[in-house]
Amino acid sequence: MRLGDLVKQLGFGNDIEGELFTFQMDLFKVYKGMRKEEIPNGDVISEYIFVEVSDPILGKMVADTDTTYFRDFQTKLLSETFFSHKSDLRWNLYLILIVESYDQLTDTGVLQFIENDADYARKFVMTAKDALQWLDKEWLKQVSHEDKVYIDPMQEWHTGLVDAGLTGCLTEPFAQGHVESFLEGQAFLTSESTASQRRTIQDDKLTEVIENITSVELNGFRTHCFDDAEHLNLTRVNLLHGSNGAGKTSVMEAIELAFTNEINRCSEFGDNLVDSMESLKVSCTTASRKTIHFQPGESSSFYKKLAQNWYGVPAGRQSSELNSFYHRYNFFDSEAAYRFALNESGQGEKNKFDYSDNLSRLVFGDEVIEAQKNWTRYLQEFEARSENLTKQHQKVIHELNALEQKLSEIKDDNIQSNELDRHLKASQLKLSRSQRASNESMSDYLDRLSLIFQAVEAERKGIVESGLNADMLSLSDLDTYHKQLQNSVNEFINKKQDIETALSNLNAEKTALDEQIYQNEAILITSNQEYNHIVGTLEQWKKIKKTIEQPDQMTIRKGLDIREEEIIKRVEWINQLHAKHHLLDQITDDDLWILSTENHHALFVKHKEKDAAFSILKQQLATTEQFTGVIEVALSRIHAAGEEYLTNHLNSTLCPLCTQDYGSHQALVEAFEQAKTITYNNSEQLAELHEQIRRLENEIREVSEELSLHDKNARHIELVERAYAELSASPFYTRSNFDIPLSEKWNEFRKIIASRSELMRELSQVQAQIRLFDETGMSRQSILQAEYFHRENVLYKDFEANGHRTSFEEFLMEKEVSLLTKLSEIKEAIEALGEQRTSLTERMKQQSPNSVDATILDFEQKLKPISKILESVKLLLDDFDIGSEDNLFVWSSQVQKMQIYLGLFVKSQERLKEQARLKMEVEDRRNTSMGIENDIQRCSKAASALGKLKFLREYTKGFIESNISQIERFFNLLHTPREFDQLELGQDGLWLRRKWDEKPVKAYQMSSGQRASLALSVMFAIHLAAPKAPRVLMMDEPVANMDDLHLMNLLDLLRDLSLSGRQIFFTTANPDVANLFRRKFSFYHERFTHFEFMRSSGDPVRIKPIHYSPNMDTPAAKQVKKS
Template identity: 25%
Template sequence: MTLENIKEILPSDFTITSSSETGKQLYLNQKYKDDMVAKYIFDIDYENEDINLNEFQEKYLSKDYFNSEGNLQWNYYLIFLRNGLPSATKRDIEKDETYARKFVFTLDELKDYLTYEKASSAAEENIVEKWKAQLTEADLQEVFSNENYVDAVPRYIDNKTKGVEVLQPVDSKPDETQNFVLDEVSSLKLNDDYRDYPEKRNFEFSKVNLISGPNGVGKTSLMEAIELVITGNNARNENDLPNPGAIVAKYDVDLDEKEDAFVNSIPKFKARDYYWYNTRYSQRGSNTLHHSFNRYNFYNSDSAYHLSNNASSNDLTTYLSAIALGTEFGAIRDRVIKFRDRISKKLDKFNDTTKREEAIKAKANDQKERLKQISDPEEVFQKFLTEVKQLKWKGFLPQTINDETKKFEEDYSVAFSLLNSIIHSKAVKESDVLKRISNLETLKSQLKTLAVNKKELNGKIKEYQKIVVESESTLTRIDNALLYLKKPKSFRIATIDEDIKTLEKKVNKIETFLSEIEALDISKISANNSTFQEFNNTQDNLLTNKKNELKRSREQLQVLKNALDKINALMIDIKYYGREYIEAKENLDACPLCNTPHTKAELEAKVHTQYNDKESAKSIEIFNKNISELEKEISEINIKLEQSKSYEKLLKGYFTEEDLKVKISEVQPLLDTEKSQLAISKKELDQLKNLSLDLRLEGYSLDDFLKLKNTLSSKYPTLEFKAENKSKFEDLKNNAQKKIDTNRSEIEKVNEQLSKLDEAIRELLDDNFSQDRYNEEIDFQIKEYQSYRDYFVKLRTYIDFTKDDFIIEMRHSLESLNKTFSTFKEQKVKFEELTLANNLIKEADSRIEKLKPKKARATSALKVLNKIILEDSEEKVLVDFFQKNENEISEIFTSIHAPKEFSRLSFSSNKIVLYKKDLEQEVPISQISTGQRSALALSIFLALNKKLAKGPNLIIFDDPVTYTDDLNILSFLDYLRSMVINESRQLIFATASNKIARLFEKKFDFLKSDFQKFELSRSIT
């Protein structure tokens, strides 16, 4: 490989500045308008495959690299020219990021790398516009409108579709003023009524423009403002339009400046779509310029996001087809499919309806065949009228064959029911029923007369029986009274129970008193000859004196004890009380103080010996003895007072104050008297109890006595119930017995008369009715025959007959009439069925004829829609697109993708396939990396942009490489730089990534005034 070979392929902006000592390393500069763009080192040591990359860079690159300033260091490229270098070695070299971007090329590959291929500028055929033309020609323009399916499909079927002139506004021809080439957007002004962000509202653009800043500062709003003012709509927020004049732009057009403002003018933007993108111009149509603009000029972050986050081959193909074919392609294709499906269902429904109508016709024809043999309903109806006259029918009667018959049928049913009821009653004719009613009423009258006579006689019997009952009641009362009158003692039954209770209470009181007296100890006072008052006063005075004396003795003893020393006093007390202790104890065998064994005599001798020793001891003993005696006397007095007061209190509860004025010794006789009275009362009580028992055993009781006494007093107020009136009560008994006998005799006479009346009733009944219920039975039969009579009355409403006409004959005639009527109805129904069958055939034919034009339109529509779906399927259109643009897309893809492991790409079987370099190994798009997918999408977009001949020389990117690795970003930016240098393109690039923004600036900073940077921000409020 020679230097001449290199010079032959170098572009004009590349210059070889020097070489190494061996001449195997060439140093080159790339310049743009005298400004340095990049530095290259070509290693043309073609045969050397043993490359030590670190040593090579230190030797040939590092010094020059560090001598360079600013962004130029980011634009160093090291290219090894080799043939057949191992793939692994090549990959390791190209991945290295030290100092420079690195490539391993053959000479041909270097030539491809250095040569920028300009596009042929042949715009793609717009398949969507082709579809619209086909659909409009087939009257299916509503398919590519916004009309809903529910209304649009029926309108098409009914040949009532909305024309294009109704769907869209009218214009005559493209506006010539829009036939210009937009070279550059020089400025943009956002008025206050355009979105809140970006906060910066005025922009002056250059050839290359970087829009940076975090999310939410308005980068996308700025991009969409450019899209809105140029196209009149947004692809991402379709029909979300600002107010007219909200956006104002200035364009560079043929070295002049053209001002533009946003207005919602469909003719304006349709004209631009026509001139810029060769979109078919129809006099009536919608604005689709934004779809074309997004296909050729605006690559937004949505495409980058979907390509990065979907690994499915089908999903990726869908997104790539949106880039390659435009977003409107998928939207209209979806509408075509949905219209096709709905119209297909309509056609199926029409065919089903036609089949159903044909089936109705076939069934109706079968019915006509069955109804060939029928009688004339009019003849049968005339026969029916003749029989009606013979029967003397009075009910409702239809006059013609077509009259309503329901009322006749109802009347017939009632009449027939009445006849059946009469026949079941066994009545032969009406006269028999009337005669039977008359006989029953005569019988009822005769029986009623006899019943009245019986009632009078029974009344007399009741009067006699009443007198007998009253007399027997009187007799019973008198007999009960005589039981007492014959035994006078029996009258005691009235008070004996109360007398016993009174006497028992008296005995209990005496016994209780005497038992309480006996329980008292009055031994110390019972013989006293004073009254209770005198005795108590004497003892109270004596007690007071003794208590005073006891108090004085204790005081004197205390004075004497105080005069002695305490020990002697204590000894004296011990001796004194010891002597008393010894005297009180019978069996004493030890000293109570020290428990020393001594006899009682020894202890008495010791106490006396010790005690008699001194005079003081004797004095204390005298006082102690005196005090002891006083205490005993006081106790004795208290006992006497207690006995006296208890005795007096008990006596006062029984005797009077007067009785107790006697001496205490005289109370005993009073008690003896009470004891005697107690014995008398007990004896009297026993006698009363015995009498009470005897009376009750004989049948006497207090309740019976009182009731009898009250009864007698009310019945005989002048006759007192007592023993002296016994004879008067016996006279009353005799009178009552006489009344009883007289009235019983009268009752027997009346009973004989009743027997004769009963015999007369039996003869009238004659075993036809029961003796006890004949009135109910006769009344029942009368009502029964009266109901039969009512049947005849009701029947006469429907049939005219005499009282002696036989019922059975009338029913036979009525049944015959009904049979004729049924025949008439049957024949009439058949005749109507025949008419109905003819009508059904006629109506089915009419409906089938009405469906024919609808079926024809549905079939015609399906032909056009299926042709679009099948002949212009997404796969076929994409295959055609990739076949026409495969070389350009592949060239761009291999330029912006690093490392360069793929040589080309193709599209088949609805899948995009890439081919690995050298191996020609197929790799489906779903198996490549996120960055590779992003590079592929960008390649398609850039290939389309390069084809624009008259469209805007503008290319806009909104975060296109967010999901791409650094090497691919640099490759992409290198390609954009080549495109800017070699193509007449204005570049507007927006990113939220600080890293990408820095890389972009380093790649385009060489443009100086042709590079503009806008850093958007958001104020903190």
């Protein structure tokens, strides 16, 4: 579709003009059309300028990021039109650039830069097809008024749960107590309450479609905010402007209260709504031109009927949902749109659109979202409970079967209690122990007997396992035998004591021998050590004999070592000094000259003055060149403007600069050509300035070089002084004198460095002499060993102290012979003492008491069992009647029989108890099983009812699919930049197609502003989905999170909605938004009211109604009517 076809279909008729427009040699086809509506006054409400833009020209517009071409283009095209309008029409100019395709608009930044441009007019770039759809607003007026079948998720969920008694799952947050109560058999119903009734139903209110709200009387409503007699006359468009807290929202909530008997945010204020029931009144006109009035306080059935008529809500609910539907369809929650936009920002890692948490909240509201969260949580719990209960039931049945099996396995036995008495008597248990007390249970009695016989088991086993003759196991026989054995033991103990006395004497003699042997062995060790020392000393003497006997040669060699060390240290010092001050190698005597202080200062001042003069000349040159450039640019622009003027004004004879009349256009052209020959020339002045600058640069360079040489020589002098100071501080230099001239200091330093060669020659000579001494055996190591031997060796000290006539070697040999004789004598003595010790040991072995110990041990082993039995019987006498002549073996046998029978009797009693316990547990398991089966049935019933409910995403999908065309058209009107079209609902959620590449884009991939536009589009579609609802749009601070471009799009849409017959209520605290709103709606004249809310601290609000005319800067204001 081309631009001409578009213009024909738009229906401007003869009001649109076509013309050709030239810009920078490019030719454009332009159409201008005025939009009028059938409203009182019939003012023009907007002007459209259509420009057909070819692909090459579009390329120029988007080529530069600063859009210079486009800016100059719009200035030439629009400025005259813009300034020709003196009314609010200036704010309603639209420049539509019609392009062939979107192929060149892949950079949305450039597109947005053009559409965001606020100069002269609103800007849009689109194809002719998109422009036709964008400008076509008839669809807003053609909403069907036929009855629609409304599907309310809450109603369907309520219907699905009412028979199961689970409607509370919709309204009550999850709590385990509700689940427990339902399983116990109680119904879980909603806590909805019904409103009090005040009036009977009036038919007009229920059947008429409300077109406009004409007035609201705020008598008694929020008296802290409004006067008692506050009365507002409302018009088609109502702007409520004032600071936050001034009462703008309260006016809209008063209308909400009159319509629905509730205020959605009432809990935030803590209002006492009953006080305003009688006086608050809202007056309306209907589609049939009737006037009806609404006041709060009607019956619950009235509001349910009103919800059914306005919004198609099915009947049957316990309480009215009129308020929630009013907020869904008429009272826009703009914050919800921006919550949707922000929430969707986190969808980037998901593939599917989350209807339940985002889009569904827009369509059905938070209440329905919460209801789904509630019933799905209860469904999860009932399903989990059912699964757990089934497992519990299986476990209980398994336990019941196991208990019945155990019960069947218990067998009855025939253990008589009289047999127990007989065995007790045979065991000789005392009567006081064997009788059962009157208050003692059989169980306690048997436990007591068991403890008694368990306590004597050790004694009984001891008697049986003693190994004694069974015929001699009476107490009297055991006592006699015990005494005989004890006498034998005492006899052998006395014999053992005599043997131990003899052994003690022999041990003392052995100890004395051991002491003598130890002393002789110690002397032997000492003598061996002395002998080894003599041998070692002799070997050392042989090695150092030659050195120690030549002390003069030793002194010479030590002197050479000392001199070598001194020379090496001095050379190292010179090397370090030279390395640290190596820069002095490059200095000559001529480098130690500097200027005097006066001459240096004068030279420095001269350099500074020439620098200042140079800066002044450079500034003069820059100013002259800049002035020359400005004049040349001005002349160039004047020439270009003159050429353009002569081209566009072919009949003009007047000069546009001096207004001189040249009589003819040709004469004006000739005068212009002559003026073009005028030039501005100041080249001689510029050349003189350049020459002065060159000369001054040479002079500055010469002074700088002289100052640099002075600074360099000053650094050389400082290096020499520093080197001489370090030289004087060294112990190797003894002639330091800081008062000598600088040249002498410099010479002293060079002499020290030069002395290194002589020192190296001397070092070579000393080291050669040291090598000769080493070759003759007079090495440093041999000297050190000789000195150590002379100083530390004890034998050599003894030799020198006593002054022996023989040599030291003979002295050592004499010592060696004497020690060998002594060692031989000591060894013979040790051998003799060893033989005496061996003989003594043999005698001690013959006196051993081991044989006596074995006899004593044998008797004691025989005594142990007898003593143990006697002690055990003494303990048994406390519980049993055992005589001195009674055979203990026979008694043990009777006790064992009693223990066996007692065990059988106890087990019989335990089986009887176990049988009774199992019967009780079987009965308990059967009762538990029946209770669990009942809970499973209740859980299955609840899970079945909840499981049949449809999820909210299905209802949302149905709404979107049935209204998708309207949502798409609203989105195309609102979103910026307009890079998307063709909204679709697929398997993976909502997506749109990008215009220039046809690629699908998911909702979460759009910008937050575009997502907000999508949310608002859904909300506007919801408003149109209820044709019988009041034709009223309440928008409370809808632009708080909008940028300027989205705000302009929203205001344009509200204009079209108001022109389609809808009444607009719009609140804002922003004066800039209020001013822009006024510019958009002033064409309504008296049908647009700007309510200015003014409030001082503590005082009721003052409301000032203001009406505008698009041709008037000063508004017409009226005071609010007091009833």
